[in-house]
Amino acid sequence: MSAQPAKAIDEIQVYNAGIAAPGQFTIQQHLNYIAVGLKDPPFAGGLVSHHSINGTPEFAYGVTDWWEVGLYLPFAIQDRQLLSDSFKLRTLFVAPNAEQRNFFYGVNFEFSNTTPKFSQTRFAMEIRPIIGVRNGDWEFIVNPIVDIGFGKYGEADFAPAARVARKLGPDLSLGLEYYADFGQIGNFAKPADQQHTLFAVTDFRLGVFGVNFGVGYGLTPASDRFVVKTIVGYAFPVTGGDSATSAAAGPVNPMSHASARPFQP
Numbered sequence: 107m108s109a110q111p112a113k114a115i116d117e118i119q120v121y122n123a124g125i126a127a128p129g130q131f132t133i134q135q136h137l138n139y140i141a142v143g144l145k146d147p148p149f150a151g152g153l154v155s156h157h158s159i160n161g162t163p164e165f166a167y168g169v170t171d172w173w174e175v176g177l178y179l180p181f182a183i184q185d186r187q188l189l190s191d192s193f194k195l196r197t198l199f200v201a202p203n204a205e206q207r208n209f210f211y212g213v214n215f216e217f218s219n220t221t222p223k224f225s226q227t228r229f230a231m232e233i234r235p236i237i238g239v240r241n242g243d244w245e246f247i248v249n250p251i252v253d254i255g256f257g258k259y260g261e262a263d264f265a266p267a268a269r270v271a272r273k274l275g276p277d278l279s280l281g282l283e284y285y286a287d288f289g290q291i292g293n294f295a296k297p298a299d300q301q302h303t304l305f306a307v308t309d310f311r312l313g314v315f316g317v318n319f320g321v322g323y324g325l326t327p328a329s330d331r332f333v334v335k336t337i338v339g340y341a342f343p344v345t346g347g348d349s350a351t352s353a354a355a356g357p358v359n360p361m362s363h364a365s366a367r368p369f370q371p
Contacts, residue, residue, distance in 0.1 A: 303329050
């Protein structure tokens with residue numbers, strides 16, 4: 107009986123240390139459809155992922171060139187019912203101008219207030235380190251995530267994510283993303299009970315919007331077998347910004363977590 111959230115996840119994303127410009131607001135809409143998923147709940151009364159839609163709007167604000175804050179309002183749709191998973195707050199710290207660096211790093215802290223359908227613990231925290239390298243054509247990123255649930259059923263899980271992608275044009279990339287949950291740190295689950303999912307992904311620009319689209323396949327019996335994910339983002343112009351910042355404002359860069367700044371090697 108797991109205390110961790112049901113693995114029909116509202117956010118399926120590898121963070122790459124890109125953030126909004128100082129004074130800039132961004133919004134991303136995450137939507138994920140579990141076409142073929144687990145048909146048993148992760149705990150009594152928990153959300154069944156099979157044929158569910160999961161997502162969240164994500165609102166973010168750039169405080170400085172190394173600090174961004176954000177708000178999520180997660181939800182799921184199952185059996186024609188709209189289910190709220192309350193809210194998440196996050197604070198993201200990165201190397202300044204990370205999107206222009208060959209080696210970049212950061213760390214994201216996320217606090218969650220969850221509802222009983224999604225977790226046996228009301229409060230949880232995610233600690234997400236960000237380590238990556240890139241050149242003009244390729245990028246490789248690792249997020250060695252630790253998920254912590256608080257309370258009677260709380261535990262600390264190791265749930266890493268990774269991404270490798272090739273840039274094919276100014277606004278187009280193709281790649282692979284990997285998401286896993288090994289279970290409780292110090293007491294990993296048996297391999298068949300761990301979650302491992304591999305996604306083929308593409309990132310591109312659609313008008314003023316940045317889009318991430320992926321199709322995932324579960325590699326273990328404990329994983330959802332077939333998942334489709336989308337992220338659509340927009341960066342608002344910076345009010346009263348200087349010419350450089352205003353020029354940077356615009357569509358979300360598909361090779362970045364939230365930034366509208368152009369990708370540079």
